[in-house]
Amino acid sequence: MSRFLNPRYEKLTPYTPGEQPQDRRYIKLNTNESPYPPSEGVLAELNRQSGEELRLYSDPQAARLKKKLADFYQVEDENIFVSNGSDEALNFAFMAFASESVAFADITYGFYRVFAQLHGLQAQIIPLREDFSLAVEDYENTEGPCVIANPNAPTGLLLPLTEIEKLLQSDPQRLVILDEAYIDFGGDTAVFLTKHYDNLLVIQTYSKSRSLAGARLGYAVGCKALIRDLELLRFATNPYNVNRLTLKMGYRALEDQAYYRENCRRIMETREYTKKELETLGFHCLDSKTNFLFAEHSAISGGPLYERLKERGILVRYFDSPRIRSFVRITIGSREEMEAFLQAAAEILADI
Numbered sequence: 001m002s003r004f005l006n007p008r009y010e011k012l013t014p015y016t017p018g019e020q021p022q023d024r025r026y027i028k029l030n031t032n033e034s035p036y037p038p039s040e041g042v043l044a045e046l047n048r049q050s051g052e053e054l055r056l057y058s059d060p061q062a063a064r065l066k067k068k069l070a071d072f073y074q075v076e077d078e079n080i081f082v083s084n085g086s087d088e089a090l091n092f093a094f095m096a097f098a099s100e101s102v103a104f105a106d107i108t109y110g111f112y113r114v115f116a117q118l119h120g121l122q123a124q125i126i127p128l129r130e131d132f133s134l135a136v137e138d139y140e141n142t143e144g145p146c147v148i149a150n151p152n153a154p155t156g157l158l159l160p161l162t163e164i165e166k167l168l169q170s171d172p173q174r175l176v177i178l179d180e181a182y183i184d185f186g187g188d189t190a191v192f193l194t195k196h197y198d199n200l201l202v203i204q205t206y207s208k209s210r211s212l213a214g215a216r217l218g219y220a221v222g223c224k225a226l227i228r229d230l231e232l233l234r235f236a237t238n239p240y241n242v243n244r245l246t247l248k249m250g251y252r253a254l255e256d257q258a259y260y261r262e263n264c265r266r267i268m269e270t271r272e273y274t275k276k277e278l279e280t281l282g283f284h285c286l287d288s289k290t291n292f293l294f295a296e297h298s299a300i301s302g303g304p305l306y307e308r309l310k311e312r313g314i315l316v317r318y319f320d321s322p323r324i325r326s327f328v329r330i331t332i333g334s335r336e337e338m339e340a341f342l343q344a345a346a347e348i349l350a351d352i
């Protein structure tokens with residue numbers, strides 16, 4: 001670090017993204033991207049762009065996309081915030097709504113810890129229960145907003161909407177930030193609850209179920225006052241946060257819902273197939289409602305399994321942290337990719 005760095009950031013530990021290797025081709029089951037391409041409509045939209053318009057800034061209001069999302073969710077345009085990936089919406093939400101502390105689970109999306117540190121907040125870490133389930137009662141006496149990924153990552157477990165609603169009702173003064181990055185793989189969105197609860201902000205992304213991780217697009221839905229606060233910070237940071245091409249692709253993707261729904265159905269089907277096969281190999285998998293499986297085997301822990309799969313050209317993710325060292329997180333790829341993964345896992349187990 002240079003001698004010029006603001007001392008406030010000296011101890012900042014940044015987020016560690018999953019590998020995006022450029023050296024060789026891997027079967028990439030490590031960052032929860034979709035194995036399927038964006039819809040034909042989205043690709044056609046992209047190809048229609050000459051690039052000439054790139055000399056112009058994007059619409060700082062993102063009005064066309066907001067209206068489309070508002071129609072999709074049956075809310076008003078003023079209930080929608082759009083962002084450069086949902087990580088950016090999360091960052092603005094931490095910045096806007098947490099002043100001293102913020103509560104989240106011990107095992108959840110790694111970025112929450114980073115944002116808490118970045119904004120000088122005290123993180124109240126609420127341990128998941130023994131079986132990795134989240135009990136909303138555990139959040140009832142926390143200070144400041146709470147952030148919950150639902151379904152959670154990397155566990156894959158889904159909290160029912162009735163539990164979310166219980167949490168919202170338990171203290172109307174506490175904001176609940178609900179990160180629904182994986183909601184399309186077996187859960188029901190809480191977006192409609194934002195009409196009844198002004199202490200709920202729901203955040204979603206185009207990166208997982210809509211095959212646009214590389215385009216960077218996310219959004220938040222909440223009451224108008226919450227959205228105005230987010231807009232205040234966006235206009236104080238980067239009013240052109242979403243580029244022109246991405247705005248157009250995001251709009252078009254909403255017209256191709258049938259395609260994306262079918263992709264999610266296939267991914268869920270492949271997930272259940274993979275889970276069954278892993279169990280046959282002696283793995284224990286948590287009940288995933290996402291596009292990944294969180295699996296452990298008594299014969300090999302997460303780190304060594306990750307290494308051996310990588311030698312065989314397959315990337316998964318493991319987390320070097322106390323409660324989950326025995327696990328690996330496996331993104332659900334295509335059926336063929338999962339067959340290759342299962343074959344490799346079987347060989348590794350046979351070797352030990």
Ligand SMILES: *Cc1c(COP(=O)(O)O)cnc(C)c1O
Pocket residue numbers: 032084085086087088109149153179181204205206207213216217218
């Ligand atoms: C992938 C992911 C995100 C963010 O993705 P973006 O690409 O920034 O939209 C947010 N939350 C969770 C839990 C995720 O897994």
